[in-house]
Amino acid sequence: MKGLTILGSTGSIGVSTLDVVARHPDRYRVVALTANHDVEGMLQQCQAFRPQVAVMADEASAEALAGRLRDESLNTEVLSGVVGLERVASMPEADYVMAAIVGAAGLLPALAAVRAGKRLLLANKEALVVSGHLFMEEARQHGAEILPIDSEHNAVFQCMPADFERGLARVGVKKILLTASGGPFRRSSLDELRAVTPEQACAHPNWEMGRKISVDSATMMNKGLEVIEACWLFRTSPEQVEVVLHPQSVIHSMVEYNDGSVLAQLGNPDMRIPIAHALAWPERIESGVGSLDLFAVARLDFEAPDTERFPCLRLAYQAIDAGGTAPAVLNAANEVAVARFLEGNLDFLGIPQVVEQTLNAFAVEPAETLELLLEQDHRAREYAEQVVRERV
Ligand code: NAD
Numbered sequence: 001m002k003g004l005t006i007l008g009s010t011g012s013i014g015v016s017t018l019d020v021v022a023r024h025p026d027r028y029r030v031v032a033l034t035a036n037h038d039v040e041g042m043l044q045q046c047q048a049f050r051p052q053v054a055v056m057a058d059e060a061s062a063e064a065l066a067g068r069l070r071d072e073s074l075n076t077e078v079l080s081g082v083v084g085l086e087r088v089a090s091m092p093e094a095d096y097v098m099a100a101i102v103g104a105a106g107l108l109p110a111l112a113a114v115r116a117g118k119r120l121l122l123a124n125k126e127a128l129v130v131s132g133h134l135f136m137e138e139a140r141q142h143g144a145e146i147l148p149i150d151s152e153h154n155a156v157f158q159c160m161p162a163d164f165e166r167g168l169a170r171v172g173v174k175k176i177l178l179t180a181s182g183g184p185f186r187r188s189s190l191d192e193l194r195a196v197t198p199e200q201a202c203a204h205p206n207w208e209m210g211r212k213i214s215v216d217s218a219t220m221m222n223k224g225l226e227v228i229e230a231c232w233l234f235r236t237s238p239e240q241v242e243v244v245l246h247p248q249s250v251i252h253s254m255v256e257y258n259d260g261s262v263l264a265q266l267g268n269p270d271m272r273i274p275i276a277h278a279l280a281w282p283e284r285i286e287s288g289v290g291s292l293d294l295f296a297v298a299r300l301d302f303e304a305p306d307t308e309r310f311p312c313l314r315l316a317y318q319a320i321d322a323g324g325t326a327p328a329v330l331n332a333a334n335e336v337a338v339a340r341f342l343e344g345n346l347d348f349l350g351i352p353q354v355v356e357q358t359l360n361a362f363a364v365e366p367a368e369t370l371e372l373l374l375e376q377d378h379r380a381r382e383y384a385e386q387v388v389r390e391r392v
């Protein structure tokens, strides 16, 4: 029996994780759940899974939850704030930690799990984008096992030889091919992109996800963040990570070897597959996802990405090439731009513009300490907010 903490349990990944866990009550025990504001969602999860601890990042929501739990005579302990998140990420009862908070807000709790030597199921790609070098180094020092949940990276992990950590060149890997659906606007002209609304951007053709990652998929920043994520997870350089548009989202990514072999992982686009894979690894368990119907899929298409219409991908390569604090600045500016777009205070094409202006305004520094990265994150957010204000 493995104890599991889910950071961000009320979100899209969190709910999918609980769906898989509920199928295997003999294997997994939910130790702690966390959310930001969603008291009712958390209450229902506490009723269904009886965790030892529930954390609401927001103080007032924590108080409200504690009251509701008392009314229902549930004895789940309630904690709040980043301190509470870090506590449940590192508590001894948790063998595994699912990192499914969205954005850089998930960095400190995920890092706490790494420092406690947990098996980390990493969905929160922003954590790695902000602090990749430091994060991987802490994992090595503390013997934490990082298993990727992002479907592309999980696919790459499945296609890699078991000893890939020796170095990709040593194990005969030439390239990582990250597939991208292209999002809802793959065929849209620049004029059409100008008028995109938040609702249109959040309607992804193949995947159901939280709003922030849905917008990232529409701008293709999601793929840019994933290129950076792949560089850290698989210890490789950006030149060895190629993005391939594949609108059906059936191949989740591929690994090319020196001999010309290309291995791919296929499946229905449902996050329960990578979640079940990472929970059970190296075993395999039922995920609740049906068989892939290749006759219904019928064809698999591939295209090169267009960085004219989707400059975010180019900006992400620019940031990882620059290294140091640049990816943290890229991520912070993007989080601000996406939030303002979702509120209706920035147009869709403004997102890459705000990111580019912010990225270019900051001198790159070596990403030596967490404090420096968090400070850059903070300063980049302030700068990006200013850029947004000046546009209106
Ligand atoms: P979501 O918005 O649906 O859920 C986010 C969760 O984090 C919620 O439980 C929310 O309460 C919590 N949260 C939000 N802000 C917080 C804060 N400041 N402090 C503490 N908790 C906070 O997001 P999602 O789609 O589940 O994505 C989660 C992460 O997984 C993201 O990093 C995303 O990029 C990654 N991911 C998601 C998918 C997907 O299919 N949804 C696929 C691959 C990767």
Ligand code: MG
Pocket: 150, 151, 152, 226
């Ligand atoms: Mg992905």
